[in-house]
Amino acid sequence: MPAIVAALVPVAYLAWRTGQAGGSAIAEQLGRPRLIEATGRTLMLAGTVTAACLVIGIATAFLVSRTDLRLRAAVNLSASLPLAVPTYVAAFSWRAAFPGAEGFWISALVLTVSSFPYVHLPVAAALSRSDPALEEQSRSLGEGPWRTFFKVTLRQVAPAAVAGALLCALYVFSDFGAVSILNYRTFTQEIYVAWRLGFDHTGALVLASALVLLTLIVLAGEWAAAAPGRRARRESASSRAPVRLPLGRGRPLVYLGLAVLAVLSLGVPGWSLARWTLDGVSTADPAEVWGATWTSLYLSGAAAILTVALVVPVGLYVARRRGPLAAATERIVYVGYALPGVVIGLSLVFMAINVDWVRERFYQTAPLLVFGYAVLLLPLGMGAVKASAAQASPQLGQVAASLGAGPVRRFATITLPLTAPGIAAGAALVFLTAMKELPATLLLRPSGTETLATRLWTYTDVAAFSAAAPYAALIVVVSAVPIWLLSRRIGRQGP
């Protein structure tokens, strides 16, 4: 499967470089004085952020899909868009709003409000596909709404929630933007330190290998936790509109909570961008802005299509099969996501430069960059596809086969429609994450190609914040389009 080979590019590259570095270099890097503390800090931050994202993401998804909340499409949008805000912009905004804010809690807060959509999106997609009949039966058997939520709904969305939680945790591993601005030293920062100090990129790659090991431990933990049969398949293929729980007297409280969340995740960065625009004197060139917007659109769009094409077979495979091979396949795909983008970029440079066929055709071209996005963002697509596929009953396929439908027809008429919400959610996730990607873009892009993110970087780097503001705003606005389309589905559904 091409997706597996793609996912292995960075891992193989790191193994190669680490082997080359030799034992003494490895010992030296791993003996770095602050490494143990950095590991502990990373795990603590990832744990806290993941737990918080789970609570918030499941809550927002449930409110949007299972309650009589009004303005559901708007709420869904505001619970998805924070993912489009680059974390360094979010962190910068918080620093500007609260001078001196730094360390664990503010880092955890910023990363939580930027990454809870990783949970919200797949869980909302899962809820929109899952049959509400089970929940209704539970209610009709006299269980209250809360018990039904914990005993039935949560179990139904567990695969989606776990996939999202894993993304949160691994994202915290890879993030550099927020933690560097908020002064919280994580493992990825140690990698950058090793690199920036004396431009020693071998040392940095040895550390990146260590991060891969750390990631594998986390993935093994998730594997162990996932072992007992966790997935609940729905038994009917027809998705009926759910009975929406009335919010009742809790309504004002719910709206207040959602408003606070929107202010923390979107309001603070928005306010900061407004200040950049008003305080600065530099200006952006409209032609340049539109050029970058178009480039970002087609690169991120292509990344979404390619990633989905790569992950659909893997997602279906791991959703259908049990056993060590499927489990290992699934987790390999996640490894790249924990690595800083610059390592992914370098691994593709290495691959492309050493194979004549690729170098001559693809080096520093848009297709290689798009492939780089796919390598980096594979798990975003796969988690969503798998969660969706796991909910679809395999019996339907068996029935169709017994009626004489061939594999292509079964895929087109059964599998694809049933997993479509997951595929769409996965594509949207990839799209908006690719929009803000910077380090791999800088290494892999064709010379002269400018995306919204590279422009944002160019201008913030020389303190031209006012010129940078429209680019940051456009990253969010353009990302809003696919999310809006997705949320109309969710908003339309039901009474």
Add this chain to the structure above:
Amino acid sequence: MTAPIARRGFALLSAAALAAAVAACGTDQSDDTSEETAAEDEAVVLYSGRNEELIQPILDDFTAATGIEVDVRYSGTAEAAGLLLEEGEQSPADLFLAQDAGALGAVSKAGLLSSLDEELLGRVPETYRASDGTWVGLTGRSRVLIYDPAKIAEDELPESVWDLTNEEWEGRVAIAPLNGSFQAFVTALRVESGDEAAAEWLEGMADAPQREKNGPIVEDVAAGELEAGLVNHYYIYEKAAEAGVPVEEFGPALHYFSPGDAGGLVNVSGIGALGDAAENENVAALLDYLLAAEAQTTFAESTFEYPLIEGVAGPEGQPALEELVGPEIDLNDLDDLATTVQMIQEAGLA
């Protein structure tokens, strides 16, 4: 040697995945790449670790004057160096323009840079170019103390960077230990006073506030969040320009340590040629242009950095370059840099 085989094998496998991926989604855009390669034959390929806003206007002037196209790839200096080291001899780059000497040294040490023309090297004082002639400085930047005049009176300011480890300054002066210029400055401390004294200085700065780069130090001094910090002299100009005020009214002020103090070390941004690119006429023309009066004047006027060739006036309002000369260090000596880096780590600063 089995290594190249393994390397090829792995790379081939990855390439197969790429091919399958490209075929799978039909985003094959290889037709426009072949055109590009043909058109780029004459263009100079420059990897720039310095910002587009600073460099592109100068390159546009060059193209207007000579008709030679420059194909530029912008990234951070560390990223560009990493890219070059990974590309090795297959690199499409002709020139590497770097924010600091350490990155040029790393690429030079890997054997990727070749010696530049003697005449070209001769335009720049020996201190500001590689001893083996593989790179040459383009602009100079001085280390300074930036401070908030509302918090520190002029007569309180330290004469020497060594004073900063005294009790009265503890925890008040911010540093950016990951910054290449800071590392070069620590190397200067070592050359001036020995490793032991330098290690003591670093330990004395253990409580200093830290920022990732120079820029945030300047921003935070301007915002009143920091009292002072050690940075390069030109950042204050770009921040003041964005705020739309003359630098005198911006807020923070610059303080130069007494002449000859390691705290006033002058670093360079510089350029080197990859492989045999230096022999290419167009590449030579660009190098010549960057080290001639027009471009050097532009650097002084637009980025407030020091021109490095003789006869070009320095940035307005700054002390003359000759007055700033600190201890003589070899900015290209990577083994020296490695020791410095180790000392910074041992002192717990990074």
